[in-house]
Amino acid sequence: MEDVIVPIVLFSVLPVCIWLVSYFNYRKRLTAHETVRHAIDAGQTVSPELIEKMSLLVDPIRADLRRGVLFIAFGAAFAVLGMMVNFEDGDALMPMLGVASFPVFLGLAYLGLWAFGHGNKSA
Template sequence: MGAEIFVPLGAFAMVAAIVVLPFYFKSKERREMQTTIRAAIDKGQPLPPEVIETLTKSVKLPPSSLRDLRTGVIWLAVGIGVAMATYFGDFIHGGDDFDGFGIASIPAVIGVAYIVLSFFNPNKEPRV
């Protein structure tokens, strides 16, 4: 097994580590927090409101129209940024293939879908 196999394996291991390790550490943190809270409850300690607020803050809220609109604008901006980088990169270097426009269309279409969903979302938040 030569060195030429380690580079691709290292790339895949890095991607796997970037994806898997945050989930692992988050679940480990939750387990430790639950153990601490159980020990406090078993000893008869009252839970401060800050702890309860911290525990409930991580609960995922249902999607709202404002959140969908913000997410859509961010995805649309990413798509436009990739398209501009492709256009200007090929323009500066004299190329005329613009291959990155296909890749740029993926986040742009996701952004447009989120923006459209923001208008049809039944969970309307009051506009401030």
């Protein structure tokens, strides 16, 4: 029974996590837009400074930096886990470093996007 449940859970966790992040990002953007809409409907003037501050909520350049750092930390955690498991099983280090390389390279890619997009404010 667990031979079936473990792979199903393992392969369904990633799509669920991606969906949750996408959903909550959508909700954050929707809340920001509704706030501006309610302010305009109430007759208040919306200053450019307020729009600038609200745009920081959905700034893709800042999001790239955060994602890059988180992915690199996630990969480093896998690498440390591989070293810890290697004490028990001598053949565990290389596969765990291989698994750790995927989030590290994704993190490096996001940091590259952040670095190249940092000077371009029109993105």
